Amino acid sequence: xxxxxxxIKGVPKPGTVKVDPETHTLKRExxxxxxxxxDRSALEMAMRLKDKYNCEVVVITMGPPNAVPLLREAYSLGxxxxxxxxxxxxxxxxxxxxxxxxxxxxSNLKPFSLVLMGLKSIDGxxxxxxxxxxxxxxxxxxxxxxxxxxxxxKVIVVRETDYSEEEIEVDLPxxxxxxxxLDYYRPPSFKRMLEARKLDPxxxxxxxxxxxxxxxxxxxxxxxVHSVFExxxxxxxxIWEGSPExxxxxxxxxxxxxxxxxx
Amino acid sequence: MTLHSxxxxxxxLIDLVKRIGEEYIAPYALEWDEKEQYDPLPMRALAxxxxxxxxxxxxxxxxxxxxxxxxxxxxxxxxYCAGVSTTFAASFLGxxxxxxxxxxxxxxxxxxxxxxxxxxxxxxxTEPQAGSDAFAIKTTAxxxxxxxxxxxxxxxxxxxxxxxxxxxxxxxxxTKGPRGASAFIVERGDxxxxxxxxxxxxxxxxxxxxxxxFNDCKIPKDRLLSKEGMGFMVALKTLDYARCGAGAQAxxxxxxAIDVSxxxxxxxxxxxxxxxxxxxxSHTFAEMAMRLEASRALVYSVAKYIDSGAKDFxxxxxxxxxFATDQAMWICERAIQMMGGYGYMRDYPVQKYFRDVKCLQxxxxxxxxxxxxxxxxxxxLYK
Numbered sequence: 060x061x062x063x064x065x066x067i068k069g070v071p072k073p074g075t076v077k078v079d080p081e082t083h084t085l086k087r088e089x090x091x092x093x094x095x096x097x098d099r100s101a102l103e104m105a106m107r108l109k110d111k112y113n114c115e116v117v118v119i120t121m122g123p124p125n126a127v128p129l130l131r132e133a134y135s136l137g138x139x140x141x142x143x144x145x146x147x148x149x150x151x152x153x154x155x156x157x158x159x160x161x162x163x164x165x166s167n168l169k170p171f172s173l174v175l176m177g178l179k180s181i182d183g184x185x186x187x188x189x190x191x192x193x194x195x196x197x198x199x200x201x202x203x204x205x206x207x208x209x210x211x212x213k214v215i216v217v218r219e220t221d222y223s224e225e226e227i228e229v230d231l232p233x234x235x236x237x238x239x240x241l242d243y244y245r246p247p248s249f250k251r252m253l254e255a256r257k258l259d260p261x262x263x264x265x266x267x268x269x270x271x272x273x274x275x276x277x278x279x280x281x282x283x284v285h286s287v288f289e290x291x292x293x294x295x296x297x298i299w300e301g302s303p304e305x306x307x308x309x310x311x312x313x314x315x316x317x318x319x320x321x322x
Numbered sequence: 323m324t325l326h327s328x329x330x331x332x333x334x335l336i337d338l339v340k341r342i343g344e345e346y347i348a349p350y351a352l353e354w355d356e357k358e359q360y361d362p363l364p365m366r367a368l369a370x371x372x373x374x375x376x377x378x379x380x381x382x383x384x385x386x387x388x389x390x391x392x393x394x395x396x397x398x399x400x401x402y403c404a405g406v407s408t409t410f411a412a413s414f415l416g417x418x419x420x421x422x423x424x425x426x427x428x429x430x431x432x433x434x435x436x437x438x439x440x441x442x443x444x445x446x447x448t449e450p451q452a453g454s455d456a457f458a459i460k461t462t463a464x465x466x467x468x469x470x471x472x473x474x475x476x477x478x479x480x481x482x483x484x485x486x487x488x489x490x491x492x493x494x495x496x497t498k499g500p501r502g503a504s505a506f507i508v509e510r511g512d513x514x515x516x517x518x519x520x521x522x523x524x525x526x527x528x529x530x531x532x533x534x535x536f537n538d539c540k541i542p543k544d545r546l547l548s549k550e551g552m553g554f555m556v557a558l559k560t561l562d563y564a565r566c567g568a569g570a571q572a573x574x575x576x577x578x579a580i581d582v583s584x585x586x587x588x589x590x591x592x593x594x595x596x597x598x599x600x601x602x603x604s605h606t607f608a609e610m611a612m613r614l615e616a617s618r619a620l621v622y623s624v625a626k627y628i629d630s631g632a633k634d635f636x637x638x639x640x641x642x643x644x645f646a647t648d649q650a651m652w653i654c655e656r657a658i659q660m661m662g663g664y665g666y667m668r669d670y671p672v673q674k675y676f677r678d679v680k681c682l683q684x685x686x687x688x689x690x691x692x693x694x695x696x697x698x699x700x701x702x703l704y705k
Contacts, residue, residue, distance in 0.1 A: 246367050247371065253334070
């Protein structure tokens with residue numbers, strides 16, 4: 060276990076998000092970004108591996124320059140290196156285009172042992188990027204992992220399913236997404252927060268990654284968003300007033316009328 | 323309401339403590355209080371955040387900050403739970419003697435672990451018959467070859483049983499009275515060292531208080547801090563440094579009490595309007611705010627005075643502790659009154675603040691003892 064790469068994402072702070080009226084995608088550069096809460100699991104898992112194996116932790120994010128504070132946050136949690144993948148050409152990328160960029164950047168960091176990501180982001184909610192990136196890298200993928208133990212070149216992971224747990228043996232390197240429910244998340248270290256203020260990430264563009272334009276951004280994304288709409292909150296229901304007996308009778312009558320209750 | 327200027331580092335420190343408060347304390351504080359439960363979770367988070375290292379010099383892996391930063395951390399932690407901040411601040415009370423009086427070997431052995439939060443500390447002076455009359459302690463430490471043998475009981479020791487290291491004041495020469503006392507580092511697990519039952523308290527229930535029992539407790543002679551006979555010097559100097567911490571706790575609790583009760587008063591409708599609109603209520607809040615700001619100004623100013631390298635600050639630190647804790651007691655009592663029945667209910671936190679804050683007028687030297695110190699220092703100015 061020499062190097063662990065963690066991919067994180069800046070998501071718009073709920074309430075500050077705006078949608079581009081033309082592309083129907085989120086306007087990330089104007090939003091206040093916060094660390095995708097589920098990525099904290101990936102960072103915590105990486106730091107536990109670092110505590111145990113003294114491995115190097117490299118944190119990567121794809122996003123606009125306002126994602127730099129998130130990388131510094133990851134540094135203050137214990138990451139050793141910060142990389143920002145940033146280019147106008149990346150704007151509007153769907154999960155596939157994003158995974159292409161991540162996979163290329165990760166590939167350039169070989170050799171590494173593990174790539175960790177959060178289960179999904181709270182804005183996109185697809186959970187596709189970890190397995191897509193694994194697929195593009197030709198590496199094994201395991202999702203929703205809650206425990207990692209290393210035995211030589213093999214890793215035994217425990218993943219949570221809807222009903223139980225599975226224990227899976229994977230060869231290294233591998234791409235794992237981590238469950239959002241760990242028992243503890245460390246806060247940032249104050250010493251590292253002070254250091255992080257003066258550190259800048261390595262910034263890589265599409266050209267640096269030698270990625271052709273047609274595979275990136277909106278152009279390179281098979282997902283096309285037709286429209287977005289705001290979900291309406293259900294209208295206020297009827298309010299009945301009266302004694303409990305009257306109300307109970309009225310309710311039973313209504314249920315009978317709707318044929319939910321049958322005599 | 324008044325603005326205090328902070329350095330960028332102090333600002334970051336405050337933000338970090340608030341974050342720890344929001345995430346690791348606020349969701350559980352009322353439950354810990356109800357269940358009288360010590361949960362190590364916030365201590366783990368404070369350790370991971372490097373905050374046990376605030377006052378530890380940088381050369382030993384600490385942050386090398388001062389009393390002011392210690393007070394800021396304690397103030398903001400107390401806003402969320404004074405039980406938690408008591409555990410944290412009591413650990414500083416145990417760390418100060420090692421920082422101020424430890425020799426090189428003792429500092430090298432203990433301070434790096436203390437800075438990392440791997441060793442929680444406690445400070446043990448009080449005994450059943452020696453509270454305010456601290457010089458009446460009876461615990462003895464008898465030298466036998468390369469060891470000291472401790473016998474006696476320390477009472478109401480914060481972090482008893484959960485701390486790893488205990489700074490204990492004991493008599494090495496009972497014939498010399500106060501000049502016969504010495505300070506020792508005792509480790510949990512030392513032979514002959516055990517703990518009494520967990521005390522049941524009015525407040526600060528998330529913290530642990532027990533007796534320490536020394537029954538032929540044998541410790542190596544290199545655990546002596548400073549020299550034989552310096553025990554009370556170590557204890558009193560430590561308390562001089564730490565008193566701003568108790569004052570800072572008062573600020574955090576009082577701020578929380580005001581925040582909760584003023585929100586209630588602005589929402590609670592009686593006689594067709596928010597109760598805050600009644601002058602009897604709004605003037606009470608004005609008085610609460612004045613008293614808090616005056617306390618804050620005093621605690622901050624004394625902390626900065628100590629950090630500026632002042633030599634003699636017993637009177638100043640006694641003022642900060644006594645004034646801020648008395649005001650906070652008054653503020654918390656008024657906060658309950660401003661909320662009426664809601665303030666009295668255990669579903670709301672104000673009754674907890676009221677119970678927690680009471681101890682601050684008692685521990686780390688009762689406020690009556692603080693006034694003795696202030697009066698003594700004052701008399702020196704008018705010789």
